[in-house]
Amino acid sequence: MKNNFLDKLSEILINDFWHMVGHKSELEDNDSFFKLILNNKEIVVFNDNGIITAFDNICPHRGTRILRATNGKSPITCPYHSWTYKNGELKIPNKKKYTDCDIDSADINKLDICFCGDFIFVGLEPKMSLDRQLSGLSSVLETISYDISNRLDFDSYEFDSIFPIAIENALEAEHLPSVHKNSLARLKLQEGEYSFFGKNSFWQSPIGNKKIDRDLEKIKENFDISTTFSGYRNYLIFPFAMLSSTYGYSYSLQNFLPGKNNKTYFNSRFFSSKTKNNAVAMDPFFKGGIEINKQIFREDAEICSFVLNESWSFDDPKYSKGIDARIKEFRKNCKSILMKV
Amino acid sequence: MTEQEILKIVADTIEEESVSKSFVLNEDLWDSLAIIVFIAAINKEFGLILNPEEISSVKTVENLVDIVQNS
Numbered sequence: 001m002k003n004n005f006l007d008k009l010s011e012i013l014i015n016d017f018w019h020m021v022g023h024k025s026e027l028e029d030n031d032s033f034f035k036l037i038l039n040n041k042e043i044v045v046f047n048d049n050g051i052i053t054a055f056d057n058i059c060p061h062r063g064t065r066i067l068r069a070t071n072g073k074s075p076i077t078c079p080y081h082s083w084t085y086k087n088g089e090l091k092i093p094n095k096k097k098y099t100d101c102d103i104d105s106a107d108i109n110k111l112d113i114c115f116c117g118d119f120i121f122v123g124l125e126p127k128m129s130l131d132r133q134l135s136g137l138s139s140v141l142e143t144i145s146y147d148i149s150n151r152l153d154f155d156s157y158e159f160d161s162i163f164p165i166a167i168e169n170a171l172e173a174e175h176l177p178s179v180h181k182n183s184l185a186r187l188k189l190q191e192g193e194y195s196f197f198g199k200n201s202f203w204q205s206p207i208g209n210k211k212i213d214r215d216l217e218k219i220k221e222n223f224d225i226s227t228t229f230s231g232y233r234n235y236l237i238f239p240f241a242m243l244s245s246t247y248g249y250s251y252s253l254q255n256f257l258p259g260k261n262n263k264t265y266f267n268s269r270f271f272s273s274k275t276k277n278n279a280v281a282m283d284p285f286f287k288g289g290i291e292i293n294k295q296i297f298r299e300d301a302e303i304c305s306f307v308l309n310e311s312w313s314f315d316d317p318k319y320s321k322g323i324d325a326r327i328k329e330f331r332k333n334c335k336s337i338l339m340k341v
Numbered sequence: 342m343t344e345q346e347i348l349k350i351v352a353d354t355i356e357e358e359s360v361s362k363s364f365v366l367n368e369d370l371w372d373s374l375a376i377i378v379f380i381a382a383i384n385k386e387f388g389l390i391l392n393p394e395e396i397s398s399v400k401t402v403e404n405l406v407d408i409v410q411n412s
Binding site for chain 2 (some may be wrong): 211212216218221280281283288289
């Protein structure tokens with residue numbers, strides 16, 4: 001794959017689409033925020049006194065990075081000259097002294113923001129409505145979003161591979177026994193079924209490990225959720241987000257964002273689903289889920305680093321099975337998007 | 342609750358026909374899912390709310406029986 005094609009594809013995907021980046025429960029408190037890297041720029045999504053706002057992490061004054069942590073709680077105050085964004089306004093110290101410029105036009109560079117239920121999407125210049133982009137998945141995602149209680153873990157690092165390789169790795173399960181022998185493969189996921197919603201795709205699989213499956217069934221009554229199912233589910237929210245869950249008891253949201261120098265900016269969140277008031281404490285269950293997810297994604301990052309970037313193309317994989325239809329569809333979508341330019 | 346009742350719940354949780362008090366709960370058997378299944382079963386059967394950390398740290402079935410009977 002020639003880099004200029006991939007750069008162009010990345011640019012279009014980043015600019016033209018909505019990106020599922022988080023959940024409102026992550027930003028419940030005033031001044032709570034998380035960051036991601038989109039278009040090689042740090043993007044901050046934060047709670048501005050109840051209004052969720054997204055902006056690039058650059059102070060319009062001298063170009064300083066405003067927030068340094070990946071997530072947390074902090075006023076949006078530039079550490080250099082204390083320009084502060086609060087309640088929808090940029091507060092500039094000694095503002096009256098800026099007489100030689102149009103200081104009233106100074107503002108942080110905001111991104112478009114949209115919601116599907118409690119899921120947060122950001123866009124640079126999205127070319128369609130979020131509902132149209134989700135192509136029938138809106139109601140499913142909306143219901144899931146209301147099942148989520150809160151974020152228990154946030155992780156971010158780089159994959160040493162181009163983003164299509166990282167995404168396609170998440171779209172197929174054939175690697176589970178070799179790459180995730182002591183983690184995800186323990187579920188013994190079966191071939192399952194896939195389906196498509198526009199450019200988005202979905203896969204659900206029964207759990208072949210009957211002991212784990214029975215155990216998961218046994219704790220079902222502790223959860224207060226609308227989306228109940230048996231087994232494992234995984235959604236590609238085109239272009240860069242994956243949402244996965246076992247039984248709907250917790251959800252993992254991952255972003256595979258195009259990065260510089262053939263890298264992928266990866267971040268993952270682990271959300272617990274709502275439990276009933278009289279439910280037993282689920283702490284060990286969620287803690288176990290967080291640990292196993294961390295292991296799975298590190299294993300994915302490692303194996304993806306061994307896949308040659310040059311091996312990726314828009315064409316169908318030379319050797320593929322029926323279940324690889326999601327990979328084929330992903331490539332077909334990438335190709336058609338690029339061909340339109 | 343009797344010791345036998347607790348042993349039965351442990352055996353059901355780890356899917357053994359029966360267990361004795363000296364049975365060792367290794368990490369493969371006593372993982373986070375098994376712990377929650379056991380806590381939920383005890384809660385359902387006896388209405389007890391067990392401390393997950395305490396249940397996570399046990400090494401033998403005897404430890405479990407002691408914790409449940411003293412709760």
